[in-house]
Amino acid sequence: xxxxxxxxxxxxxxxxxxxxxxxxxxxxxxxxxxxxxxxxxxxxxxxxxxxxxxxxxxxxxxxxxxxxxxxxxxxxxxxxxxxxxxxxxxxxxxxxxxxxxxxxxxxxxxxxxxxxxxxxxxxxxxxxxxxxxxxxxxxxxxxxxxxxxxxxxxxxxxxxxxxxxxxxxxxxxxxxxxxxxxxxxxxxx
Numbered sequence: 093x094x095x096x097x098x099x100x101x102x103x104x105x106x107x108x109x110x111x112x113x114x115x116x117x118x119x120x121x122x123x124x125x126x127x128x129x130x131x132x133x134x135x136x137x138x139x140x141x142x143x144x145x146x147x148x149x150x151x152x153x154x155x156x157x158x159x160x161x162x163x164x165x166x167x168x169x170x171x172x173x174x175x176x177x178x179x180x181x182x183x184x185x186x187x188x189x190x191x192x193x194x195x196x197x198x199x200x201x202x203x204x205x206x207x208x209x210x211x212x213x214x215x216x217x218x219x220x221x222x223x224x225x226x227x228x229x230x231x232x233x234x235x236x237x238x239x240x241x242x243x244x245x246x247x248x249x250x251x252x253x254x255x256x257x258x259x260x261x262x263x264x265x266x267x268x269x270x271x272x273x274x275x276x277x278x279x280x281x
Contacts, residue, residue: 093147093148093149093150093172093173093174093178094144094147094148094149094150094174094178094179094180094264095149095150095152095165095168095169095172095174095178095179095180096118096121096149096150096151096152096180096182096260096264097114097118097152097153097154097161097164097165097179097180097181097182097210098114098115098116098117098118098119098151098152098153098182098183099111099114099115099154099158099161099181099182099183099184099206099207100112100113100114100115100116100153100158101157101158101238102153102155102157106238108240108241108246109237109238109239109240109241110184110186110226110227110236110237110238110239110241110249111158111184111226111237111238112184113182113183113184113224113226113249113252113253113256114181114182114183114184114224115153116249116253117182117222117224117253117256117257117260118151118152118153118182119153120253120254120257121142121149121151121257121260121261122140122142122151124142124257125140125142125143125144126142127140127141127142127151128140129153131155132168134167134171135152135164135167135168135171136154136155136156136163136164137152137153137154137155137156137164137168138152138153138155139151139152139153139168144261144264144265145264145265147264147265149264150168150172152164152165152168158205158206159205159206159209160209161206161207161209161210162209162210162211162212162213162214163209163213165179165181165210165213165214166210166213166214169214176214176216176218176219177218177219179214179219179220180219180220180221180222180260180263180264181207181210181219181220181221181222182221182222182224182256182260183204183206183207183221183222183223183224184204184223184224184225184226184237185202185204185223185224185225185226186203186226186227186228186233186236186237187202187203187225187228188223188224188225188226188227189225189227189279189281190225190226190227190245190248190249190252190281191225191248191249191251191252191279191280191281192225192252192278192279192280192281193222193223193224193225193252193255193256193259193275193276193278193279193280194221194222194223194225194275194276195220195221195222195223195259195263195268195271195272195275195276196220196221196223196272197218197219197220197221197268197272198217198218198219199217199221200217201217207221220263220268220271222256222259222260222263222271222275224249224252224253224256225252225281226249227245248280248281251280252280252281255275255278255280258275259271259274259275259278262274262275
């Protein structure tokens with residue numbers, strides 16, 4: 093079994109923001125698999141299950157707000173008898189240009205507080221990340237990631253979310269290295 097976590101903030105006020113692209117990616121995978129989200133209060137998340145080939149996949153949207161994502165992910169991994177090698181986290185990355193993808197196995201949080209909290213709570217950096225570039229406004233980082241996409245940026249973000257969903261499926265079917273080879277050169281912008 094694999095656990096795919098899309099990072100974002102709960103609530104309509106955070107929809108259509110750069111910080112929500114992780115949620116959007118797992119939403120796309122769920123929709124393609126015909127899955128319906130259900131609340132799992134014990135794990136502070138919404139989740140659903142899909143199949144990717146023969147693999148059982150749990151899709152997760154933590155409802156803890158971004159900076160506390162590990163409060164959802166760590167107990168869910170334990171409950172599911174999964175390890176960090178079964179975990180894929182999809183999130184925004186301000187250090188990548190809008191529309192650029194990067195698949196990575198392990199490494200630091202790169203300044204992303206949601207990823208930092210997951211690393212702290214699961215006790216390891218050794219999980220796959222699918223990073224979606226959202227660009228950066230150095231003068232107002234928080235305003236940028238929590239602000240709404242412009243119409244033009246939304247078009248690019250939609251393409252990036254679609255590509256990120258495919259990258260996640262590639263990680264599940266063929267492993268992180270194959271996904272890196274195919275998707276680390278993708279630039280939807």
